[in-house]
Amino acid sequence: xxxxxxxxxxxxxxxxxxxxxxxxxxxxxxxxxxxxxxxxxxxxxxxxxxxxxxxxxxxxxxxxxxxxxxxxxxxxxxxxxxxxxxxxxxxxxxxxxxxxxxxxxxxxxxxxxxxxxxxxxxxxxxxxxxxxxxxxxxxxxxxxxxxxxxxxxxxxxxxxxxxxxxxxxxxxxxxxxxxxxxxxxxxxxxxxxxxxxxxxxxxxxxxxxxxxxxxxxxxxxxxxxxxxxxxxxxxxxxxxxxxxxxxxxxxxxxxxxxxxxxxxxxxxxxxxxxxxxxxxxxxxxxxxxxxxxxxxxxxxxxxxxxxxxxxxxxxxxxxxxxxxxxxxxxxxxxxxxxxxxxxxxx
Amino acid sequence: xxxxxxxxxxxxxxxxxxxxxxxxxxxxxxxxxxxxxxxxxxxxxxxxxxxxxxxxxxxxxxxxxxxxxxxxxxxxxxxxxxxxxxxxxxxxxxxxxxxxxxxxxxxxxxxxxxxxxxxxxxxxxxxxxxxxxxxxxxxxxxxxxxxxxxxxxxxxxxxxxxxxxxxxxxxxxxxxxxxxxxxxxxxxxxxxxxxxxxxxxxxxxxxxxxxxxxxxxxxxxxxxxxxxxxxxxxxxxxx
Numbered sequence: 079x080x081x082x083x084x085x086x087x088x089x090x091x092x093x094x095x096x097x098x099x100x101x102x103x104x105x106x107x108x109x110x111x112x113x114x115x116x117x118x119x120x121x122x123x124x125x126x127x128x129x130x131x132x133x134x135x136x137x138x139x140x141x142x143x144x145x146x147x148x149x150x151x152x153x154x155x156x157x158x159x160x161x162x163x164x165x166x167x168x169x170x171x172x173x174x175x176x177x178x179x180x181x182x183x184x185x186x187x188x189x190x191x192x193x194x195x196x197x198x199x200x201x202x203x204x205x206x207x208x209x210x211x212x213x214x215x216x217x218x219x220x221x222x223x224x225x226x227x228x229x230x231x232x233x234x235x236x237x238x239x240x241x242x243x244x245x246x247x248x249x250x251x252x253x254x255x256x257x258x259x260x261x262x263x264x265x266x267x268x269x270x271x272x273x274x275x276x277x278x279x280x281x282x283x284x285x286x287x288x289x290x291x292x293x294x295x296x297x298x299x300x301x302x303x304x305x306x307x308x309x310x311x312x313x314x315x316x317x318x319x320x321x322x323x324x325x326x327x328x329x330x331x332x333x334x335x336x337x338x339x340x341x342x343x344x345x346x347x348x349x350x351x352x353x354x355x356x357x358x359x360x361x362x363x364x365x366x367x368x369x370x371x372x373x374x375x376x377x378x379x380x381x382x383x384x385x386x387x388x389x390x391x392x393x394x395x396x397x398x399x400x401x402x403x404x405x406x407x408x409x410x411x412x413x414x415x416x417x418x419x420x421x422x423x424x
Numbered sequence: 425x426x427x428x429x430x431x432x433x434x435x436x437x438x439x440x441x442x443x444x445x446x447x448x449x450x451x452x453x454x455x456x457x458x459x460x461x462x463x464x465x466x467x468x469x470x471x472x473x474x475x476x477x478x479x480x481x482x483x484x485x486x487x488x489x490x491x492x493x494x495x496x497x498x499x500x501x502x503x504x505x506x507x508x509x510x511x512x513x514x515x516x517x518x519x520x521x522x523x524x525x526x527x528x529x530x531x532x533x534x535x536x537x538x539x540x541x542x543x544x545x546x547x548x549x550x551x552x553x554x555x556x557x558x559x560x561x562x563x564x565x566x567x568x569x570x571x572x573x574x575x576x577x578x579x580x581x582x583x584x585x586x587x588x589x590x591x592x593x594x595x596x597x598x599x600x601x602x603x604x605x606x607x608x609x610x611x612x613x614x615x616x617x618x619x620x621x622x623x624x625x626x627x628x629x630x631x632x633x634x635x636x637x638x639x640x641x642x643x644x645x646x647x648x649x650x651x652x653x654x655x656x657x658x659x660x661x662x663x
Contacts, residue, residue, distance in 0.1 A: 134442075136446075137441070137442045137443075137446070138438045138441055138442050139441070140441050140444060140446055140448055141446065141448075141449055142446050142449065142451070145451075379435060379438065379439070380431075380435065382438065383431070383434045383435050383437075383438045384431055384434060
């Protein structure tokens with residue numbers, strides 16, 4: 079069962095090569111199929127997640143959430159998607175047209191690219207880069223530029239303020255995010271994600287790196303513009319932040335990208351701290367989604383519980399608390415590795 | 425070191441709420457809301473009660489109400505042909521219901537009033553067919569009452585002419601000397617009493633009746649009147 083998808087991929091390549099295609103072309107076609115699968119997973123995930131978030135928010139606030147369309151309202155998101163797709167695409171007169179139009183496209187493109195390095199199972203990443211973690215982190219911070227494009231191009235005060243906040247927040251929280259993950263890289267000695275997951279076959283890093291876990295979780299919440307850190311699109315202050323001027327499908331693309339990022343970051347969390355594909359009974363490729371959704375539920379839970387933090391508190395929290403903590407984590411991990419080596423050498 | 429404890433506490437609260445039974449919100453089309461007694465749903469009109477006085481139309485701030493009135497030939501009587509309520513402008517202020525003298529307007533609890541076009545939200549009450557008959561009946565009833573009253577008045581007049589009611593007779597001053605002395609005593613007091621009574625005819629008549637029915641009571645009243653007159657004249661003298 080663990081090897082279903084690997085076997086299907088091998089069968090496709092062999093089938094194409096039996097038609098006389100060279101290996102390069104067969105591999106390219108396989109890559110295209112994999113891309114399509116990633117896109118399908120992304121869209122499906124977003125449809126489920128929007129429903130799940132509304133339902134979770136409802137339950138937390140003692141409501142029922144969407145419950146009209148289909149059993150438990152699961153078709154609500156589909157109806158919403160149809161509505162968004164058929165809406166008029168408004169381009170205001172005074173916008174910086176090219177930047178305004180391309181920002182959502184770049185955003186969704188970058189978000190989908192994150193999935194390429196995530197290992198769903200052993201040998202089950204689309205591309206298993208040996209600098210996978212670095213690739214993931216650098217790409218995820220690229221989405222900030224798209225938010226800035228949207229905010230700047232919209233030529234609107236709310237948009238610009240939202241974009242500025244997003245950039246300030248991302249720059250601030252990128253530092254503790256990466257520093258907190260350095261401990262794991264020091265232990266495994268590799269930036270390849272499949273190596274990191276393989277290193278957790280006995281002990282998950284949630285036990286070995288609890289401090290890094292907390293730092294990463296908080297920083298990731300801020301990176302995703304979620305929960306108590308959703309300053310860039312604080313609807314009570316900035317209408318919709320950088321997305322104020324967007325309508326219809328372009329706005330939906332931003333929405334899609336945001337949830338895509340949420341899934342990607344949660345999946346990375348599952349890979350780095352929760353042992354990735356390791357787990358009893360169920361096949362490997364089922365464990366990653368289960369763990370990812372568990373992490374996402376915690377994100378929802380925090381978002382709908384806590385009130386929004388103030389902008390200056392947000393900044394000072396990162397610089398004064400999170401960064402020292404993650405630096406401390408690096409020092410402690412270094413000592414731990416040395417002591418472990420010394421004990422084993424005895 | 426209690427950082428984050430508040431967040432954990434809040435998360436515990438929301439977790440508990442997540443698994444609670446969700447019955448705070450009325451699931452509307454299936455469950456019906458409990459409407460209060462004075463709930464204002466739709467404005468309704470009782471055609472039979474209306475007297476076409478136009479008060480409701482004047483009281484309405486939004487020009488929701490309008491009457492269709494014709495005047496019968498040769499008379500000034502207003503005849504209501506239709507009553508139109510344009511609910512799209514109504515703000516449920518209740519002023520029309522308060523202004524109505526004949527309780528022709530009232531609220532029911534029907535609140536599902538959305539329609540597909542503006543025209544169909546208008547409520548028009550056409551004049552019912554039985555109204556002519558009803559008004560004729562009422563007219564007859566009024567006529568009957570009027571006649572009864574007129575009869576009663578006529579018989580009362582007759583009675584008055586016979587003179588059962590009025591005890592008229594000689595005034596107190598014309599009463600025999602014995603009765604006056606019994607009432608007031610001395611000569612001075614009699615003149616004082618007659619002075620007071622000449623100013624006040626109501627008291628005079630009452631006293632006259634009392635003399636006929638109850639002499640003791642009449643004495644007391646006359647004494648009180650005389651004493652009061654004395655007191656008044658004394659005070660006037662002091663000033």
